[in-house]
Amino acid sequence: MTHAQEERTPLAWLYHWERTRPDAIHLTQPFGGGKVVDYTWRTLMDQVRRMAAHLQSLNLPPKSQIALLGKNSAHWMMADWAIWMAGHVSVPLYPTLNAETVRYILEHSESRVLFVGKLDDWPMMKPGVPATLPVIRLPLSPQTEGEHWDDIIARTPPLQGNPDRALDELATIVYTSGSTGQPKGVMQSFRSFHVCGTKMRDVVPAREDDRMLSYLPLAHVAERVVVENNSTYYGFRVFxxxxxxxxxxxxxxxxxxxxxxxxxxxxxxxLGVNAKLPPHKQKILFRIPLLGRRIKRKILEQLGLDQVRIALTGAAPLPPPTIAWYRNLGLELLEGYGMTENMAYSHFSRPNAARVGYVGHANPGVECRIDPETGEVLIKSPGQMMGYYKEPQKTAECYTPDGFFKTGDMGEIDEQGRLRITGRVKELFKTSKGKYVAPVPIENRLGAHPKVEVVCVGGANQPATFALILLSEETRKRVAADPAERAAISTELETLMDEVNRSLDPHEQLAFAVVVKEPWTIDNGFLTPTMKIRRNAIEKHYEPKVEAWFSSGQRVIWES
Structure with a gap:
């Protein structure tokens, strides 16, 4: 590949595929009722060009912000590309935000137009959209005000030529999903997309004949980079x-x-596989040479993962036993690490060089070090943001004097240069004994149990730590059907606590575990859109009960 090709923006790659593979299918979209539509490079680029022409006809100020609110769809990506082609900046919003946050982002970003796509609860979000903001409805959008994509496409001639953007121009403002406070607008340039599309070639060697399924929020940089952007640079098909x-x-x-x-x-x-084939039976069957291989293959086929050659995980730590289970099936899960501020371009595990519990080596061009005083991970990435929108002071505060980004994560680097994340600097808390506790490693050990779905460890200013545990969906169903199951699960959780406590320092050891009643979801605010726990929200919700739990003297408490 020549230097000129290396310097291409995502738009330049779109024109490349439009010219060289016009009849190849790029996007496959289900519409419900068994209807599935394939979009070739020719057909999708025709729509993108028509929408870009329409956006230009609105005579907005150059490089205006245009917002995009919807679940993943073929037209979400087309809208993103049309915004760029028309010379503007895209502002994606998570499709699970409440009206207050929607309004904040639309007003803070000064968005001039809003694309509304597929949504589960538009009535909840709609009050956050200013009545004066023009709306364009994507296919699959709820019924609402505004023009429909199809109507605009039908009447608008396609934009001619191949208008491109400079690599150092602002491409998008991505608002962090953050677990605390108002989201910050991270400004990313086309260069960051270019870095992710080219420098990852040696880490994740994607090909034109690859296939990916897009379902994690495209408003998050990881999905946008791994799926949308990589498919643009490599030309593979997206479902x-x-x-x-x-x-x-x-x-x-x-x-x-x-x-x-x-x-x-x-x-x-x-957990779904374990519900059908219990772990103790798996151990027996997997040991039988031919039968074991067939069963493992069948499991991957049933999951739809039998063709996977590169399996990626990120956004939060994955318990080592879970990684080991997938590797035993023949799927080497490769962990990645990054954040919105560096376009998720930071660290990645390499095939055959991964270490369980570590997020891998630094990506090409990335520098990483650990602050000797705080243990904080400091990163200098070629995918680094242009800054926080309208927040020059916050931008300055998040860098060291020599230009390393303060990630807020704590970590350590092994002798081969692989990074391990050990917790968040701000998540450290002190018990009343006056010593710091890092909750994440404890949560990972507890979360490795097959009946545990997610955990939050607390204990700030308390005599000891404790765990809030959400059981797996299958286990919750069994308990609901037969309350006698509680005793057996309580015994398992006590044993689990004993095992975990033996690996902890005295001031870290768990006094009790609470089995929570209400599932933690994105909708009720206990999980971020990338399914990480919102620690502050969880702690605030359960805080009124903590004193009574300590007073009860029980080791396993079922929330009433």
Whole structure:
């Protein structure tokens, strides 16, 4: 590949595929009721060009912000590209935000137009959209005000030529999903997309004949880079999921060769298999040479993952036993690490060089060091942001004097240069004994249990630490059907606590575990859109009960 090719923006690659592979299918979108539509490079680029021409006809100020609110779809990507082609800046919003946050982002970003796509609860979000903001409805959008994509496409001639953007121009403002405070607008240039599209070639060697399923939020930089951007640079095919109910069917349709997921879903897949084939039976059957291989293959086929050659996980730590389970099936999960501020371009595990519990080596061009005083991970990445929108002081505060970004994560680097994340600097808390506790490693050990879905460890200013535990969906169903199951699960959790406590310093050891009643979801605010726990929200919700739990003297408490 020549230097000129290396310097291409995502737009330049779109024109490349439009010219060289016009009839190749790039996007496959289910519309419900069994209807599935394939979009070739020719057909999708025709729509992108028409929408770009329409946006230009609105005579907005150059490089205006245009917002994009919707679940993943073929037209979400087309809208993103049309915004760029028209000379503007895209502002993606998570499709699970409340009205207050929607309004804040739209007003803070000074968005001039809003694309509304597929959504689960538009009535909840709509009050956050200013009445004067023009709306364009994507296919699959809810019924609402504004013009429909199809109507605009039908009447608008396609934009001619191949308008491109400079690599150092602002491409997008991505608002962090953050677990505390108002989201910050991270400004990313086209160069960051270019860095992710080219420098990852040696780490994740994608090909034109690869397939991916897009279902994690495209408003998050990881999905946008791994799926949308990589498919733009490498030309591979992208399938979209229709709904949670059809997810397995969508996965089987795609038969992805590259699959990216977050720890919560990898765990759910495993728990689903365990519900049908209990772990003790797996151990016996997997040891039988020919039969074991067939069963492992069958499990991957049922999950729709039998064609996967690159399996990726990120956004939060994945318990080592879960990684080991997938590797035993023949799927080497490669962990990645990054953040919105560096376009998720930081660290990645290499095939055959991964170490369980570590997020891998620094990506090409990335420098990493650990602050000797605080243990904080400091990163200098070629995918680094241009800054926080309208927040020059916050931008300055997050860098060291020599230009390293303060990640807020704590970590350590092994002798081979692989990074391990040990917690968040701000998540450290002191018990009343006056010593610091890092909750994440404890949560990872507890979360490795097959009946545990997610954990939050607390204990700030308390006599000891304790764990809030959400049981797996299958286990919750069993307990609901037969309350006698509680005693057996309580015994398992006591044993688990004993095992974990033996590995902890005295001031870290758990006094009790609480089995929570209410599931933690994105909708109720206990999880971020990437399914990480919102620690502050969880602690605030359960705080009124903590004193009574300590007073009860019980080791396993079932929330009433």
């Amino acid at each position: 979209f999921a229709e709904s949670l109910e059809t997810f397995v069917e969508d996965l089987r349709r795609a038969r992805p060769t590259i699959f990216f997921s977050v720890p919560r879903l990898w765990t759910k897949f495993q």
